[in-house]
Amino acid sequence: MQSNNLFSQIRNNMAVQSALSRNAKILRYVTYAGVALVVAATLAGLPAADLPGVILLVATGVPFALALWELSRMLGRAEQGEIFSQPTIAHLRRFALFVLVTAIISIFLPPIVAIAAALWAAEGLEHVAVSFEGGDVFILLISALLFFVARLFEEAQRIADENRQIV
Amino acid sequence: MAIIVRLDVMLALRKVRSKELAAAIGITEANLSLLKAGKVKGIRFSTLEKICAYLDCQPGDLLEFDGSLTPVDDPDDA
Numbered sequence: 093m094q095s096n097n098l099f100s101q102i103r104n105n106m107a108v109q110s111a112l113s114r115n116a117k118i119l120r121y122v123t124y125a126g127v128a129l130v131v132a133a134t135l136a137g138l139p140a141a142d143l144p145g146v147i148l149l150v151a152t153g154v155p156f157a158l159a160l161w162e163l164s165r166m167l168g169r170a171e172q173g174e175i176f177s178q179p180t181i182a183h184l185r186r187f188a189l190f191v192l193v194t195a196i197i198s199i200f201l202p203p204i205v206a207i208a209a210a211l212w213a214a215e216g217l218e219h220v221a222v223s224f225e226g227g228d229v230f231i232l233l234i235s236a237l238l239f240f241v242a243r244l245f246e247e248a249q250r251i252a253d254e255n256r257q258i259v
Numbered sequence: 260m261a262i263i264v265r266l267d268v269m270l271a272l273r274k275v276r277s278k279e280l281a282a283a284i285g286i287t288e289a290n291l292s293l294l295k296a297g298k299v300k301g302i303r304f305s306t307l308e309k310i311c312a313y314l315d316c317q318p319g320d321l322l323e324f325d326g327s328l329t330p331v332d333d334p335d336d337a
Binding site: 254257258259 | 290
């Protein structure tokens with residue numbers, strides 16, 4: 093009777109793990125497609141862009157592609173069943189960091205590049221605009237939320253470790 | 260750890276093998292072995308209940324407190 097319960101519990105756990113693994117695998121492939129799309133979009137924009145445009149494209153495209161790459165690696169770990177492990181949390185934290193870097197660069201780099209371009213061309217610069225829109229706030233919030241989720245994962249890892257030591 | 264697990268003594272007294280007990284109470288042999296060696300952080304009441312029921316004993320027969328041994332510093336208690 094008790095061993096039947098144990099087997100049923102093990103079966104349920106395996107079914108949940110298998111569903112998680114499947115979802116992580118699908119998301120990982122979607123993320124790979126995202127990485128390819130970002131790289132392709134960046135490369136496609138390069139020939140038509142002038143130097144400031146190239147700098148902007150590369151400076152925002154590279155960290156965003158790296159963010160997606162870290163996300164895909166985190167999903168790969170989750171696929172292997174390592175949900176609450178230190179490497180998984182490290183990938184999530186790096187993903188959050190690259191999203192934050194992308195957001196900061198997309199906000200502050202355009203005016204910096206505009207100033208640099210004006211100085212390079214020895215032209216006078218009448219004004220510089222730093223645009224801070226709803227989308228930027230949203231990305232910054234998402235990034236902060238991801239850091240918070242990473243912290244929650246750390247706590248979950250501690251509880252999971254402790255739970256493993258209780259029989 | 261000032262708590263000593265006397266499960267091995269009880270198993271010997273009842274002439275029950277670890278494998279048999281593990282199967283009866285629904286935990287792995289590896290976990291039972293860790294419990295016997297006192298290398299676990301805790302034991303669930305449900306596990307204790309099943310062991311006591313199977314071995315027909317009291318929790319006090321399985322666990323003993325020895326004040327002369329060094330208590331474990333648990334960071335969670337801080």
